[in-house]
Amino acid sequence: MNLGRAKSILIIAFAGLNLFLGYHLFWPDFGRLTKVAVTAEELRATEALLEDNNYFLDAALDRSVRASDFLTVSPALDFQGRLLQYFIEKGAWVSDSENTTNFQTERETIIIHSNGLMRVVYNPGVLLAENAINLDERELRALIKAFLENEKLMPEGITFDYMERSEEGRMIFHHYQLLGNIPIYASQLKVVVESDHIELIEIFWLEPVERIPAREMEVISATQALNNLVHELGPSFDQQGIDQVELGYFSGEYDAEKWEVPPVWRVTLDGKKHYYINAFTGNIEQDSVILD
Amino acid sequence: MIEKIKSILLMLLVALSLFMTYQLWYGQKPAQLIAEDVFERVIAEQPRPLEEVLTPEKIVVNAEEGYYIFRQGDPDFIILWEAVSQVLQEGSSSFMVEDNMVEGDFNNLLTLYFNPVLPVGADLPWLSEAPDSTVRAIKINSLEDKIWFELFERDNVSGLSLLLLPEITEIIAGLIADRGSENLVNHALLTDDLILAVMEKNLNLTEPIYVPMETVEMERLVLKPEEIDSDLILKTFFIDYNLARIIEEKDGGLIYTDGDRGLRLSSTGFEYSAPRLEDGQANASYPDAMFNSSSVIGYHGGWPESLRLVSLYLTGRGRTGYYIAEWQAYHQGYPLFTRQGTRAFFNDRGLIHFSRNAFTSSNLPLENGEEVHAAVWSEALREAVNLYHTNESQLGNEIQVVDLNIEAVDLGYAVVGSDASYKGEPVWFIQINGEKFFLKADNLEPLSEEELI
Structure with a gap:
């Protein structure tokens, strides 16, 4: 037997061994890149279920297989500290009450709750724009952004979420935090505008401490989340549209040192109602399950 | 030339096989397997018959x-x-x-x-x-x-x-x-005549109450909270505990929750809650509920000898309902009174709420652990009646309640202290018209329920 022939035999043997190893290594997830979490039949079944219960799907669903993990967070004390320093430099005086610390300047009162929630109350309100009620959403958002930047109230990763408008002319601008491209819905900043004036800014901002890749798991599909939601809510009296189904992180607000936040599917109904479905368990997330 | 290509290809195949062998041997599990690898029912103890x-x-x-x-x-x-x-x-x-x-x-x-x-x-x-x-x-x-x-x-x-x-x-x-x-110690059964003779007023006795006729001596106790295996407790509540996330409270307490249920571990015990199950019915018979209570306490921490089931009743409103079971620890025949206690709410859908705070005597001597001579029952009862009237007048109730129902007159230990040391203070426990009074057994100084652990 010459060397060339021996090499050919070894090539064939190793190619076979590699096929064998590859099969065992990748088979359970084989085709993972092309695999979909939601088949066409499942999508149709979910749409039918929604229709039967007076909901309709008005959003594109993420049909790929998604995995996620827990995100450890703590209250964003650095941001809060910088902000308070700014107010102190503006001449704020400080007082303590039972569960809050209050900073008072000539224009605003800043109330810090023990869980990290911060409320900036303007009394009187700060004019956003004359006839703000008549401006379109894009213009209003630009004005709000400019105000937040000017007042050092722009935490890292802030992203506009949606706007609420009441019949009385009250407007609330909701923002959340982005970590990379994943929303942290538990991190919130709200700006309340009434009669053209900014009356209140409410901030509950979080500091992402770490992600826990060791606990990465495949999440339930978006259709499974919708099925669970309809099962929980039951039929709707008026027809409601599902505008958005998006994966992010959400938990209730805790008066805690730090905590883990699970991935959720956020389902938006009629542009304003939000439901958070735990993407691991399929349960609807509640604010707090521990009794006081 | 062809031999060179064969050599390179062979080397590549060998390297690839080595890499894949390493991956297969030490590589991570696929993501979706992690959630499924733990799925066994873990219990601390079988329920008692x-x-x-x-x-x-x-x-x-x-x-x-x-x-x-x-x-x-x-x-x-x-x-x-x-x-x-x-x-x-x-x-x-x-x-x-x-x-x-x-x-x-x-x-x-x-x-x-x-x-x-x-x-x-x-x-x-x-x-x-x-x-x-x-x-x-x-x-x-x-x-x-x-x-x-x-x-x-x-x-x-x-x-x-x-x-x-x-x-x-x-x-x-x-x-x-x-x-x-x-x-x-010899005891007497309280009767209307005895009450009238000693207290010089009529009080209603709703239960057979026995009071000591001699001076009772009790020791202040050094107590220790029940030892909780937090890892085991976690597994008894969350079948797949990979799905539970952790919240670290500022006071050092830990909360585990999967969004549906929560478990808070503290230095003296734990508290579990699954509020979604409240909307359920309780159709179990009284004996079945009694057995279910045994399962709850057995599964979730076990049932120590000193703990006694002291109450089991059905409550609820409308079409929903649940049983409430309560346990109390005893030391040599005397109950240990705590604020939180050990209590379970459950219905046909499952366990809604369970709090567990149990203490036992550590058998260590107290530094200033002199024996306490308990005041006689009549003085304790008189003091409690006075406190009851004081509370009524503070609440602005101008018309004093004429009928006083005496529901309990007992000696026991109030669990007081802090994380550093817990102790059992000998007390008279007196219940009048549903209101509870804890009076230090020696000097009848009142202890409020808030002072209890």
């Missing part, structure tokens, strides 16, 4: 000049209850059911009081041949050489009389006779 779930609230033995009281934690208590329980379980091989046993001038030897009530009847350990019923008290009476049990139902109406067979009569009579001791 029904015959061990319930013990009497107290056993009262008639003495020459009064009564001796035995409660959970007394060695004599267990001996007497096991003997009586055995007779009730054996049925017709131990006794004959008789009518009109109360004729004649008989002696009452002892009385067992049940709270919660003792269920009897078919499919139950006790009196399985009798119709389904519940027993509030059992009196053991004797006349000449006969001994019989007289069973009182929930409404205090005398029900069955069970005449013991001669060989059982001998055993029971011997056990009761052996219970007398010089160290036991």
